[in-house]
Amino acid sequence: MDIQSYIASGKLELFVLGELSDREREEVIELSKKHPEIKRELEEIEDAMFAFDDKTGVKPSEAVKDKIFESLSMDLVEEKETEPEPESVKTRPAAKQVMLQPWKQFAVASSIVAFLAILAAVYFAVMYYDVEERFTALLQERNILSEELDINQARYNSLDEQFETLLSGDYERVPMLGESFELQKDARVDVFWDKSTENVFVSVNQLAALEADQDYQLWAIGDDGPVGIGIVKPGEKLTLQQMEAAASAGAFAITIEPKGGSEAPTLENLVVIGEVV
Amino acid sequence: MQEDQLITGLRAKDKRTVDYLYEKYSRALFVVISRVIKDHDIAEEVFHDAFVKIIRRIDSYDESKGRLYTWMANVCRNAAIDKTRSKEFSKDSKTNTIDNYVYGLEGTSGTTEAVDGIGVKELITNLNEEQRFVVECIYFKGYTHSEISEEFEIPLGTVKSRIRAALGVLKKNINRI
Numbered sequence: 001m002d003i004q005s006y007i008a009s010g011k012l013e014l015f016v017l018g019e020l021s022d023r024e025r026e027e028v029i030e031l032s033k034k035h036p037e038i039k040r041e042l043e044e045i046e047d048a049m050f051a052f053d054d055k056t057g058v059k060p061s062e063a064v065k066d067k068i069f070e071s072l073s074m075d076l077v078e079e080k081e082t083e084p085e086p087e088s089v090k091t092r093p094a095a096k097q098v099m100l101q102p103w104k105q106f107a108v109a110s111s112i113v114a115f116l117a118i119l120a121a122v123y124f125a126v127m128y129y130d131v132e133e134r135f136t137a138l139l140q141e142r143n144i145l146s147e148e149l150d151i152n153q154a155r156y157n158s159l160d161e162q163f164e165t166l167l168s169g170d171y172e173r174v175p176m177l178g179e180s181f182e183l184q185k186d187a188r189v190d191v192f193w194d195k196s197t198e199n200v201f202v203s204v205n206q207l208a209a210l211e212a213d214q215d216y217q218l219w220a221i222g223d224d225g226p227v228g229i230g231i232v233k234p235g236e237k238l239t240l241q242q243m244e245a246a247a248s249a250g251a252f253a254i255t256i257e258p259k260g261g262s263e264a265p266t267l268e269n270l271v272v273i274g275e276v277v
Numbered sequence: 278m279q280e281d282q283l284i285t286g287l288r289a290k291d292k293r294t295v296d297y298l299y300e301k302y303s304r305a306l307f308v309v310i311s312r313v314i315k316d317h318d319i320a321e322e323v324f325h326d327a328f329v330k331i332i333r334r335i336d337s338y339d340e341s342k343g344r345l346y347t348w349m350a351n352v353c354r355n356a357a358i359d360k361t362r363s364k365e366f367s368k369d370s371k372t373n374t375i376d377n378y379v380y381g382l383e384g385t386s387g388t389t390e391a392v393d394g395i396g397v398k399e400l401i402t403n404l405n406e407e408q409r410f411v412v413e414c415i416y417f418k419g420y421t422h423s424e425i426s427e428e429f430e431i432p433l434g435t436v437k438s439r440i441r442a443a444l445g446v447l448k449k450n451i452n453r454i
Binding site for chain 1: 325346434439440447
């Protein structure tokens, strides 16, 4: 047989790698006994493989060495084989359980905590949105109240002013009535006039609303004839509306005029009149 | 210590001989396992079992059927491969490339081991692509030559000759590192 081609076949490498069938193994062993070249080649391959293995890696840790000699302590002392595998098989799962248990407990505990935390978070989120909504409503209400307060404050100020004017001045009250005219029988407007300061105010008691293109105009009728001294707003009832100054007047009257008032009164539109006593 | 003394000592369960055996071969044997099993802890576990088995089963070793190291390496390699085929292990460990292995080796070990890791890399760069592929499959992923042949559709004879060529290159270069 051709020994070189047998060596070259790759069978010896597989033998060392432990990959041959029993029959092939026997064959290699037989041949290596017969042919020193094959035996030498085989040994070279084995040496190379050991060198390769020995030089190419990491040492197992000291802990493994200790464990191995611990596992072997019985064997080495008694020099007998006693129940080989089970011991090492038994100890490891037990160790694993001990290792696993606290981990599991922590996992369970932390998932419970996480669950409770989520519940709490949802609860407080709902609470928060509820409170937020109520707070917004309160804010709006507060703004409305503050606006109303401003309005009332302004009204109070103007009323206070009017009241002061009335008290401090020497006002004469001149009631103007509509009884004698066809237009508005029940109309009534009071004029307050301070002759010394010439201030005039009116207070509407009853006056019908007008068309959009019309106004009520107040006239002071003196020696020089009627003088227009301002527009009266029929909607503002029982408040003092300041008019222009009137130096002299024997009577006051209101007519309906085109929007903005006229130079001279339209007498057929006379609504009320009152004489100064 | 000569190999026959070593074997006699082991058969007698002499602790000093076992110590010697451990010091001389533990590194190489652990490497055989680590190539197949990347996880350091599992590899150590398998190594523990395999080494204990070697000492306890020394009587089943037959000198006429090969040298001691070859027998021990095969015990370790088979233990590692058995482990990868057990339920806990999925086959996807076989999909890692040799680069992962070499870098992993450098990354997880100390300085001296890192130097050795570079050695492996250099050794392997001496191989051509086909040889490297075969070494990768056999050494690092735990394939058998017939599995390589089946899975990658390479004729059995070609696999064999590539293994031989690769080991030849390694043999030549082993003394340079």
